[in-house]
Amino acid sequence: MELQFRAENAHAIAYGEKTILVAAKSMSLFVLDPVSEAILLYVQTHPRLTLDQLTQELAGRFSPADVAETVQEFLNLHVFITAQPIPHPISPLINIEHFPLGSLVLNVANKCNLHCTYCYEPEAAKYGPSPVQMDWDMAKASVDFLFQRAGKNREVNLIFFGGEALLNFQLMRKVVAYAEEQGQECGKKVDFSLTTNGTLLTDEIVDFFQEHHFGVTLSIDGPKDLHDKRRSFLTKHGERKGSYDLLLPRVQRLLQRYTARPIVARVTVTKGTVEIARIYEHLSGLGFFEVGFSPVTAKNGEEYGLEPADLRQVLAGFKELGQLYVERALHSQYTGFSNLSTLLTDIHAGTNKLFPCGAGLGLLDVDGNGDIYLCHRFPGTEEHKYGNVKEGLQYDRLNEFLNSAHVENKPVCQTCWIRGICGGGCYHEAYTQFGDGALPNLHYCDFLREWTEYGIGVYMELQEKNPGFVETYVLRGRGDAPKELT
């Protein structure tokens, strides 16, 4: 039998004395036995071979039956193939026309009371002379759009976003009442969530969240010295004033008063604010259930952008915090480091993504004009506007984009062993960096591969030393903590 080794489908990771094989086509993990290890070693230098050749090479160490059985397992995993692969289909790989909508992000306000230096929203939209706040007519049309497109989904998600969403809190109240009414009429549960900068929180707002079981994500970048570096107000005199002092009592009040669901802190990591462990200690000390870190999206040359050396520091910080996570997990204690929990969840599930996220598939964004975008980061970007809630969704254009962004249409991703976990990289990151949302996030690939390899090591250790931990504390223990919008 003619065999071809497919290196892109077989990534080996050393784990103590053992070797783990990541079979990338199915994102499944295997501890290699001696015969598998010997075969994989041999094919590094002999990627094209026959079964007879392999059997002879390993004769004396392994029986022909053992070699043949292992080769068959590798064939099942696409680590070996027997014939030239059929060229990949270019397009279309999917048709989204009948794909049900599960989540709608409502940009209820595009204004913001903060002037964070790294914000990805266009300045003109946020602070220009005529910023567009969503009005009731458009909000109602958006909720109707969600229900019309929800298909058989038994639950739909409405996600409030800005600018700063709480600048339009009165509209949020009306939207929630209307969506609950519509949900009842068509027998669908509606889940509400929002991301907020927290500076406008009041007891009245917190109680409203409590009543409607909101998933709350708060944008905060750590202790005062780090947070104030880039999350600031702009005074009348054009000076920057950090927002931490105003935010802190509001956050404390929120964490004390809001008990309906776990609250998540979302940290944007920028140049000069890469102290991951210190940020985590501070925010978990305040009482956040989980802390999620997002490396900032920045065009080349931005002062806050992360250069390769900064990314190394972020990774070192992730691993330092990961060490604490493991130590505590071995005593059945959960550490709310959401980047690692999400990775462990994906590894455990054998997640095999074709896209990086649900943007354009089960999730869409609507801005104050009713215009529909891929996700919350795209409002104002004409290229990624796909219709209007009153005029309908432009399926053809959206389909075309998603097919071009499908991981099987990204040649570089096809040779990457973490493609099933990464899915080809965030569209907005690619759009900002390269002007094309369908390109892979090449500047983050090494970071992601090393982080995934680390996560697999953590997963193996936890499965070996505290086998129930991932299911009990990571899958079930996170409960209904809101999933962050990145």
Ligand code: SF4
């Ligand atoms: S974007 Fe990079 S890390 Fe992600 S699948 Fe493609 S090559 Fe791999």
Ligand code: SF4
């Ligand atoms: S990963 Fe990127 S494209 Fe996807 S929802 Fe998040 S910001 Fe949008």
